[in-house]
Amino acid sequence: MSAAPGRFIALEGGEGVGKSTQGRMLAEALRARGLEVVTTREPGGTAGAEAIRTMLLTTDGEGWGARAEALLFAAARADHVEKLIRPAIARGAWVICDRFVDSSRAYQGGGGGLSDTDVLDLHRIGSEGLLPDLTVLLTVRPEVSAQRLAMRDGGAGDRIESRGAPYHARVAEAFRAFAAQDPDRFAVIDAEGSPADVHSRIMARIAGFLT
Ligand SMILES: Nc1ncnc2c1ncn2[C@@H]1O[C@H](COP(=O)(O)OP(=O)(O)OP(=O)(O)O)[C@@H](O)[C@H]1O
Ligand SMILES: Cc1cn([C@H]2C[C@H](O)[C@@H](COP(=O)(O)O)O2)c(=O)[nH]c1=O
Numbered sequence: 001m002s003a004a005p006g007r008f009i010a011l012e013g014g015e016g017v018g019k020s021t022q023g024r025m026l027a028e029a030l031r032a033r034g035l036e037v038v039t040t041r042e043p044g045g046t047a048g049a050e051a052i053r054t055m056l057l058t059t060d061g062e063g064w065g066a067r068a069e070a071l072l073f074a075a076a077r078a079d080h081v082e083k084l085i086r087p088a089i090a091r092g093a094w095v096i097c098d099r100f101v102d103s104s105r106a107y108q109g110g111g112g113g114l115s116d117t118d119v120l121d122l123h124r125i126g127s128e129g130l131l132p133d134l135t136v137l138l139t140v141r142p143e144v145s146a147q148r149l150a151m152r153d154g155g156a157g158d159r160i161e162s163r164g165a166p167y168h169a170r171v172a173e174a175f176r177a178f179a180a181q182d183p184d185r186f187a188v189i190d191a192e193g194s195p196a197d198v199h200s201r202i203m204a205r206i207a208g209f210l211t
Contacts, residue, residue: 110174
């Protein structure tokens, strides 16, 4: 009998919607079933990608133009995919990634103005176009995420989180559009309500991968 296949699940959405919380809960639920689970995040997940994360998100210095920013995210992702994500999937692990290429499409594309074709070209070159088996898009009303962020860290955001409401509205709209274009890959989950409620909604969408 061949080993169960590895799976690649990405959690996506705007700032403070609960991706990290749900990633932890999902990992715990899958480990309880005896599965190997690798949790990781973007930008980051490898030493090189974490170094790029610091360059991208700390508020020192003059910041990056939209194209340089997109290239840096793609470079971080290339290292992450090559060194951590592909090897984990190949040995049969479940990879749960807090953000992946759809964040680049939504932030650098929808928010920053790059075309979706350009963002996907960078992903093709950097990561051979790897896509998650399932992208869980968590959605909440902006006032709910603002309240969660205020409770978590007083709303003190990093360089990208601190961009204004119009930028984040474009990001949210881009995520919605990508999910509508690709309903087989995206599961859009209402992320309002308790963490346990949201977790149950996610587990219901993951069920097909567990049989
Ligand atoms: N369903 C929920 N109800 C209430 N609070 C929540 C819920 N889920 C997460 N939180 C809280 O909201 C805050 C943001 O959650 P979390 O850090 O998981 O979001 P995130 O999407 O990973 O954020 P970021 O975009 O900054 O990475 C945390 O303080 C967390 O404890
Ligand atoms: C992967 C990725 C991320 N971003 C942005 C989104 C957030 O503002 C930060 C990451 O911070 P988090 O607290 O870990 O969510 O980076 C982006 O603009 N493009 C991307 O590809």
